[in-house]
Amino acid sequence: MRSADGQFTASTCHFVQWDIRGAGNAAIQLDAGRAIVQGCTFAQEGPHVQIEEPVKSALLVGNQASGGFVAENKAGTRTQLAANESSPAEWTDEAKKHYRVAVGAEGDGQRVFPANGGEWQ
Secondary structure (H helix, E strand, O other): OOOOOOEEEEEOOEEOOOOOOOOOOOOEEEOOOEEEEEOOEEOOOOOOEEEOOOOOEEEEEOOEEOOOOOEEEOOHHHEEEEOOOOOOOOOOHHHHOOOOOOOOOOOOOOOOOOOOOOOOO
């Protein structure tokens, strides 16, 4: 969606093979306007929906993906995420002790998240 006045709606859709070149593209790219994505399934790992800052409203509700539904939100509170499938991985404190992060290693994903609850130090 690129139009500031546009409305995009996807309901009970099944998305497959959207990032054929492996560039990290989302199945749905929202650059502006309004959108509702509800009850959809995604056959690949995320990102599933990319929401850019100019988006006026994005409602993403009840979506599923086997590795957990991933929405990259740059529109802040104008995006509402509810009842989407979360990642099945449970990272206990004990499990975290056995991992090291080598940023830039072969096979790295494109995202790095802070370990202190969401704030970079």
